[in-house]
Amino acid sequence: MTGASLKRGAITLTAANMLDFGLQFLMPIALVRLLPTSAFADYRLAWLAIGTAMAIAPFALPRSLFYFLPRHEGQARAPYVHQTLLMLLLTGALAGLALGPWNPLLPASLRAMHSAAWFMPAFLTLWVAANLIEFLPNARGDVAGQAKTIVALAVLRVVMVAAAAWSGRADVVFGALVAYAAIKVLLVLLHIGRHYGWRVFPLQMPVLRTQLVYCVPFGLASALFLLRGQADQWVAAAMFPAAAFAAFSIGAVIMPVVALVRNSVSNAIAPRLSALESNKDQDGMLRLNQRANLASAYVLLPTLMLTAVLAVHIVTVVYTDKYLLAADVMRINCLALLGVAVEVSTLTVVLNQGRFLLAADGCLLFVSLAAGVTGALLFGIPGAALGNVVTLAAGNAFSFWRVSRVTGVPLRRLQQWGALLRILAACVGAGALAALLDAANLVRIVWLEAVLIGVVFAVAYAVLLKLAGALAEARALFLPQPAAKAASPAPPASPIQKHD
Template sequence: MSGASLKRGAITLTAANMLDFGLQFLMPIALVRLLPTSAFADYRLAWLAIGTAMAIAPFALPRSLFYFLPRHEGQARAPFVHQTLLLLLFSGACAGLALGPWNPLLPDSLRAMHSAAWFMPAFLTLWVAANLIEFLPNARGDVAGQAKTIVALAVLRVLMVGAAAWSGRADVVFGALVAYAAIKVALVLLHIGRHYGWRVFPLQMPALRTQLVYCVPFGLASALFLLRGQADQWVAAAMFPAAVFAAFSIGAVIMPVVALVRNSVSNAIAPRLSALESNKDQAGMLRLNQRANLASAFVLLPTLMLTAVLAVHIVTVVYTDKYLLAADVMRINCLALLGVAVEVSTLTVVLNQGRFLLAADACLLLVSLAAGVTGALLFGVPGAALGNVLTLAAGNAFSFWRVARVTGVPLRRLQQWGALLRILAACLGAGALAALLDAADLVRAALPEAVLIGAAFALAYAALLKLVGVLPEARALFLAPAPAAASPSSTKHD
């Protein structure tokens, strides 16, 4: 794939995932108005449990297809796809049983959730395997098909869940989610049958062992990383009432925004990174990661800054003033996410550093839980989010150190730090102006004031990007055909 093709792929997937996120963002807005407070709290608690299952049950199997499929041709790819589906169905069933109300380790609020006895086993058995459809087209190089699938499924989900929410009952919404998961599984089966056939058995044990050896360290590390990101929500669910947890979870809504941008870019470049690594092209890998981080920084840094300024407006307009407690949590999460706006985690995967990630994330999970509990005791509900601030930044720093050591490239040359710092400076300047406008309280109504502040921020950000000299780089990344970047200095091959 050329640089221009990779850029189009990244932009296409990001746009599709942004639309998906936008539509999913609308669902809680509707549900908070259509469901009683107790039913909405059940819905948020259910998604906390589902998110935890999705941190563990996939076990890096879907993403491993980005590694194995580019290295094989034709029917040699089929065993990896077939065994991935079988393992996901099994792990999903186990996750559903583990998160049922009979588990005494779960918080009381989650065990008391209405309809949990049937919903978790039924939904998770399907859902873990269903999400394979979000990887399969891209893993075989069909980025456009992947984007179309994401958009179509996002629209279908909103329609199904939205219609169910009119009943005002959480159990009806859960039933719609189970039906939606079944539709996604059907699409997975159709895709596999069309492209890989159905000769599943007997399993090819060498291929299975190879895939498991690759996945085990990354699966454990990914699970620990995602659990670390959810530790604050589990602390809030265990230490505060369900309605308070619902507000806390709203404050974490910015987390998926960053995740979808990062994951879209990572998924678009992962097959190319894998191919470069197999050809021992370390310089090409680093160039690709640098450009991906620059593109992400142009989008993520201003998003986090503006969200922090407008947190009260966002909660008031989107979720009503009943959940204003979420504003402070949202600001803390914006600070935490600054620690991963620029990352090299994709490189650690390609460089097969799963064992290092496993050890680092195991330690940081404990730190996150301890910091969350301490913060909640000292500062109340917003303090439960402090664990994210510490551990996201520390985990990313560890990854940078490890990649620098493995590649032999000095940390100061691992990224285009000068350009990244200038982008951050532009964001800080625009954020200061936005904060002054917010404090001036020029408009009483929350929505018009938020629009005014957002417009002023956007204009100031663009002007400051030009002032600090990085606007041409933004145009090159997003508008012009991707140029061949210079090789990082002092890059050496192992």
């Protein structure tokens, strides 16, 4: 794949996932108005449990296809896909049973959730396997097909759930979700049958062992990483009333925004990184990661800064002023996410550093729980989010250290730190101006004031990027280049210097 095609792939997947996120962002806004308070609380608690299941049950199996499929051709790929589907069906069923109301370890509010007895086992058995459709096309190099699938399924989900919500009953909404998961499983089956056939048995045990040896460390590490990311929500659910948890969960809405941008970029470059690693092209891997982080920084850093400034406006306009407590939680989460705006976790996967990630995330899970409980006791419900601030920054720092050790490249050379600092400086300057405008309270209409602040921030950000000399790089990353310039030789890249 050329650099241009990688860029198009990353932008295409990010755009599709942004649309998906935008539609899913609208769902709670509609449901909070269509469902009674108790039914909406059940919905939010259900998705906390589902999110926890999705942190564990996939076990890095879908993402392992990015590693194995580029290394094989033709029917040699089929066993990896078939065995992934079978294992996902099994782990999904186990997750559904573990999260039923009969589990005494669950919070009382979750055990009392209406319709939990049938919904969790039925939905998770399908849902864990269904999400394979969000990896299969891209794993075989069909980025455009992956984007179309994401968009079509996002629209279908909104239509089905919104239609069910008109009933005002949580059990009808849960039924629609089960039907939607079944449709996704059907698409998975059709895709596998078309591209890999259905000769599943007998299982190829050497292939299965190879895949599991690769997946187990990453699966455990990924589960621990995602669980510590959800630890604050479990702390809030266990220590505070349901209404407070609802506000806390609203304050965490910024987390999926960052995750979708990072995951879209990572998924787009993962097959290329794997191919570079198999060819022992370490410099190419590092340069690709640097450019991916630079592109993400241009988007994520201003998003986090503007969200922190507009937290009160976002909560008031979108969720009504009954949930203003969520604004402080949202600001804390924006601070926490600065710790992963630039990352090398994709490289740790390609470099097969699963055991290191497992050890680091295992330690940080307990740190996250301790920090969340301590913060909740000292500062109330916003303090429960402090665990994310500590552990996201620490986990990313550990990954940088490990990649530096494995590759022999010093930390100062792992990223384009000068360019990243210029982007951050532009964000801070634009954020300070936006905060001053917010404090001036010039406009009484909340949504209109938010639009005005957003426009001022965007203009100030662009101007400051220009003054900092970072706007040209943004154009090169996101805009197609003229043919004459594209044909001219590129300036030599700065060498990746290694330790002595």
